[in-house]
Amino acid sequence: MSDSASPRILLIDSYDSFTHNLAALCRRTIPHCDIHIVKNDHISPLQLQDYLDYFSAVIVGPGPGSPSNPNDIGVVKDIWKASDAHLLPVFGVCLGLQSLAVEFGAQLKRLNVVKHGQISQILHDGSEIFKGVGEINAVRYHSLHVDLQGNEAVEAIAWADDGQENGRVVMAAKHKSKPFWAVQYHPESVCTSGGGEEVLRNFWRLARSWSAIRSRTVRPWDTVIDTVIGPSWPALYSQTTPHLRSAPHAVATRVVKVPGLVPIDICESLGVANDSSDFVLLESAAQPGRFSIIGCLTPESPRVTYTVGDHDVHLATGAATRRESLGPSDIWAWLADFMRSRKAHGGVSDIPFWGGLVGFLTYELGVDSLSASCPPRDATETKGRHSDVNLVFVERSIVLDCTTGFAYIQSLLPDDHTWLEEIASMVKSSIRGSAEDLRPSPTKRRRKSRATEAPVVTLPDRDRYISRIVEAKEHLFAGESYELCLTAPTRITVPKLVPKSNSSSSWDLYKILRTRNAAPHSAYLRLHPSTLLSSSPERFLSYSRPPHTTCQLRPIKGTVRKAPGITRAVAEQALAGSTKEVAENLMIVDLIRHDLHGVVGEDVTVKQFCKVEEYKTVWQLVSVIEGKLPEHAERCQEEDLGWEVLRRSLPPGSMTGAPKKRSVEILHTLEDSDRSIYSGVFGYWCVGGGGDWSVTIRSCFKLDSEDQSREDIDDHSTRDKARTEEWTLGAGGAITALSDPEAEWDEMVVKVESVIRAFGEVEFL
Structure with missing residues (x-):
C-alpha cells in the first residue's frame, strides 16, 4: 500500500453518542493516523465519491434508527456502492454492519429481547478480523439485527448465542469480494474485552494488504477538504479570537477556626430570611460532600440572565440593567469573556471557590447547545418561564470546610479589610452545636402557623405517564434509542401569608428539605424571580484550576434507599448485581x-465503574470518568477547558439517555412541557479557573409572579393578605427495554416524595 506517513481515516458519524470513543480506539490501533469525522448528512454522495481517494480507509460508526431509513443512514449507503475506481477498505460498527448487510440482500429484523448495554460472549473462528483473537466479551447496543440466509454477497463471521431469547445472532460480517468488514457489537465500549483493539488492528492489517495488492494510492491532502469535512480529530478547543485581558485580581482571605459551625447559622446571620434580596448557598449537607459556599451578595453584585433564542444577554448591577448583544457569538463565549476579565489569584489553593459565577443553567440551554430538532412549545406553555442562564457574580464569599472546621472568608474587592474583619467576627459569634440546627420541628410549626390549609400536590397523570413509558419502549425496540430518561413535573400549591422581613417561606422550606433529605449537593439559590431548593445527590462535572486541569464526571444510575436490613451486601446485589x-x-x-x-x-479514563457508594439516606451506583488535555496543549486552551466541557456535555446524559441527540428529540415528543431548571445543572465557575456543577434533581423551584416582586414584599398593605405560591419539582426514570411501566411510575413517585416531605402534610390531587 502506498500511503502517507500518517494514514487518513474517514469516520462517518450517524449522530451517535459513542463516536469519539470509536475515534479514540482508532488512534490507539492505527499508528499515527489522522481521523476526520463527518456527519452522515453533511456531505453529498457526489462529494463522498470525490473525497474517498484522499483516505486510507473508512469507519462507519454506530447510530440510532434503521439502515432502511434514508434520514438515519445518510451517505453511508453510498459507501457500499463506490465504484472500483474509488473502492477502499471499510469497517462498520452496529448500524454500519446493518447497513452493509441490508445493502447486499440481508433481512433486517427486530430482536425478541433487545440488548442495550449488555455483555455477550462473541463466537468466532479466529479468521479475518478475528485472527489471533481469543475470547471476546463485548457490549451490545441494538434492538435490530440482520438475518443472512447464505446466498447474499456478505457472510457472517461471528455470532452471539442468545439461547431462547433470540437464538443465534450475527455479530460480525464481511463482504465476499470487497474490502468491507463490520461488527454488530461495540468495540469502543469501556466494557468490551478482547474484541476492541485486537479487531481494529486486524482490520488495519487487512486494509493495508488489500490496498498493497491493488497498488492503491492515497491522494495528497487538499486543505480545501478541511472546509467541508473539518480538521482532523481531536480538534482541541482553543480561543478563536483575541480577547482583552485585565490584570488578575487578588483574593484577600481571612481564616477562622469554627468547629461545629454549620452554614445555616451563618446564612441567618447574613439575613437570608429577607426574601427581597438575592441569596446563594451551595451546601454539602451530607457526606461525601466537604465544602459549603455562601455568597455574601451586595445590591451591586452583577447578575447575568439569558433566555434561549434571545440575541442579547441581560447584565444587572444594582438597579441598572443593560442588554449586551451576543453578536456573532453565543452565550457560552460571552460568559467565557466575562470571566476572563475577572480572573483572580492568591486564594488558598486547597479551597475550591475564591469567588465567581454561581447559579443555574436549564435543561433547555443544553438542548439548544446540542442543536437538537425540538420544535418550540406553544407560547402559553412557556409564558413566565425561568431564565435559561441565571448567574450572579460573587465577589465576597464564605467557604466552610466541614472536614477541618475552618471558615475561609474571601473578597475580590480592593481594600476590603474592614468587611473581612467584620465577617470574621460575625462567624465566630455564630458558633453553636450543629445538632440544634438540625431540628426540623420549629420550622414546621412556623409554617403551620402561617398557612391554614395544607399544600396541594398535583402529580402527573398516572395513566398518561404510563402510556408514555410504553411509547418510549416502542422507540427502544425500533432502534431509535438505547435508553430514554422520561420525566414529568409535579406541582405543589402552597397557601401562605406574605412573609415578614425576618421570615422567608422558601428558606424555612429549604431547612426542612436539607434535614429530611440531606444530600452532598444541596443548594439554596434565590435569584429573583427564580428560587431553587436542591437536595441533589449527583455531581455532574467538576474541573480543577489550571495548569493541568482535570475534568471529572460522576454519573449516578442506580439507587437503593436505606432501610432496616439493607446492608452494603444487599445494596451491592441489588445494584452492581443487576443487569x-x-x-x-x-x-x-x-x-x-x-x-x-x-x-x-x-486522554479519558474511567477511574471507577459501577461502584456502590454509601450516602446518608441511600446506596448509589456511581462511576467516575476523568479527562484532561495532552501535555503539549497551550495554556490558553486550559483556561476555559472546564467551561467548554460543560457546554459540550449538556444536557446531562444521565437525564437524557443515549444516543443523546435522538433521545432528546424523542423525549420532547413524550413530555408535555419544558423541563426548565429541572435536570439542568447548578454550581459555580471560580475566578481561579475551577468549577463544580451538580445535576438538578431531588429539587423544587418556583417563579415569583409580578405581584410578588421585591417591592410588593415590603408593601405593608399586602403583608396580611393570603397568597399562594406554586413549586415545581421534576422526577422520572431511565426507561429501558427491561422497564416495567408500573414499577417506573412507582419509582418516579418515590423520587417525588423525597422532596414533598419537606412540605409537611399535603393533599394529593
Whole structure:
C-alpha cells in the first residue's frame, strides 16, 4: 500500500453518542493516523465519491434508527456502492454492519429481547478480523439485527448465542469480494474485552494488504477538504479570537477556626430570611460532600440572565440593567469573556471557590447547545418561564470546610479589610452545636402557623405517564434509542401569608428539605424571580484550576434507599448485581466518555465503574470518568477547558439517555412541557479557573409572579393578605427495554416524595 506517513481515516458519524470513543480506539490501533469525522448528512454522495481517494480507509460508526431509513443512514449507503475506481477498505460498527448487510440482500429484523448495554460472549473462528483473537466479551447496543440466509454477497463471521431469547445472532460480517468488514457489537465500549483493539488492528492489517495488492494510492491532502469535512480529530478547543485581558485580581482571605459551625447559622446571620434580596448557598449537607459556599451578595453584585433564542444577554448591577448583544457569538463565549476579565489569584489553593459565577443553567440551554430538532412549545406553555442562564457574580464569599472546621472568608474587592474583619467576627459569634440546627420541628410549626390549609400536590397523570413509558419502549425496540430518561413535573400549591422581613417561606422550606433529605449537593439559590431548593445527590462535572486541569464526571444510575436490613451486601446485589442497573450506568459512562473525548482528545479514563457508594439516606451506583488535555496543549486552551466541557456535555446524559441527540428529540415528543431548571445543572465557575456543577434533581423551584416582586414584599398593605405560591419539582426514570411501566411510575413517585416531605402534610390531587 502506498500511503502517507500518517494514514487518513474517514469516520462517518450517524449522530451517535459513542463516536469519539470509536475515534479514540482508532488512534490507539492505527499508528499515527489522522481521523476526520463527518456527519452522515453533511456531505453529498457526489462529494463522498470525490473525497474517498484522499483516505486510507473508512469507519462507519454506530447510530440510532434503521439502515432502511434514508434520514438515519445518510451517505453511508453510498459507501457500499463506490465504484472500483474509488473502492477502499471499510469497517462498520452496529448500524454500519446493518447497513452493509441490508445493502447486499440481508433481512433486517427486530430482536425478541433487545440488548442495550449488555455483555455477550462473541463466537468466532479466529479468521479475518478475528485472527489471533481469543475470547471476546463485548457490549451490545441494538434492538435490530440482520438475518443472512447464505446466498447474499456478505457472510457472517461471528455470532452471539442468545439461547431462547433470540437464538443465534450475527455479530460480525464481511463482504465476499470487497474490502468491507463490520461488527454488530461495540468495540469502543469501556466494557468490551478482547474484541476492541485486537479487531481494529486486524482490520488495519487487512486494509493495508488489500490496498498493497491493488497498488492503491492515497491522494495528497487538499486543505480545501478541511472546509467541508473539518480538521482532523481531536480538534482541541482553543480561543478563536483575541480577547482583552485585565490584570488578575487578588483574593484577600481571612481564616477562622469554627468547629461545629454549620452554614445555616451563618446564612441567618447574613439575613437570608429577607426574601427581597438575592441569596446563594451551595451546601454539602451530607457526606461525601466537604465544602459549603455562601455568597455574601451586595445590591451591586452583577447578575447575568439569558433566555434561549434571545440575541442579547441581560447584565444587572444594582438597579441598572443593560442588554449586551451576543453578536456573532453565543452565550457560552460571552460568559467565557466575562470571566476572563475577572480572573483572580492568591486564594488558598486547597479551597475550591475564591469567588465567581454561581447559579443555574436549564435543561433547555443544553438542548439548544446540542442543536437538537425540538420544535418550540406553544407560547402559553412557556409564558413566565425561568431564565435559561441565571448567574450572579460573587465577589465576597464564605467557604466552610466541614472536614477541618475552618471558615475561609474571601473578597475580590480592593481594600476590603474592614468587611473581612467584620465577617470574621460575625462567624465566630455564630458558633453553636450543629445538632440544634438540625431540628426540623420549629420550622414546621412556623409554617403551620402561617398557612391554614395544607399544600396541594398535583402529580402527573398516572395513566398518561404510563402510556408514555410504553411509547418510549416502542422507540427502544425500533432502534431509535438505547435508553430514554422520561420525566414529568409535579406541582405543589402552597397557601401562605406574605412573609415578614425576618421570615422567608422558601428558606424555612429549604431547612426542612436539607434535614429530611440531606444530600452532598444541596443548594439554596434565590435569584429573583427564580428560587431553587436542591437536595441533589449527583455531581455532574467538576474541573480543577489550571495548569493541568482535570475534568471529572460522576454519573449516578442506580439507587437503593436505606432501610432496616439493607446492608452494603444487599445494596451491592441489588445494584452492581443487576443487569438492568449496570446496563443503564454503562450507557451513560460510554456517553460521557464520548463527550469528554470530543473536547480533550484521547486522554479519558474511567477511574471507577459501577461502584456502590454509601450516602446518608441511600446506596448509589456511581462511576467516575476523568479527562484532561495532552501535555503539549497551550495554556490558553486550559483556561476555559472546564467551561467548554460543560457546554459540550449538556444536557446531562444521565437525564437524557443515549444516543443523546435522538433521545432528546424523542423525549420532547413524550413530555408535555419544558423541563426548565429541572435536570439542568447548578454550581459555580471560580475566578481561579475551577468549577463544580451538580445535576438538578431531588429539587423544587418556583417563579415569583409580578405581584410578588421585591417591592410588593415590603408593601405593608399586602403583608396580611393570603397568597399562594406554586413549586415545581421534576422526577422520572431511565426507561429501558427491561422497564416495567408500573414499577417506573412507582419509582418516579418515590423520587417525588423525597422532596414533598419537606412540605409537611399535603393533599394529593
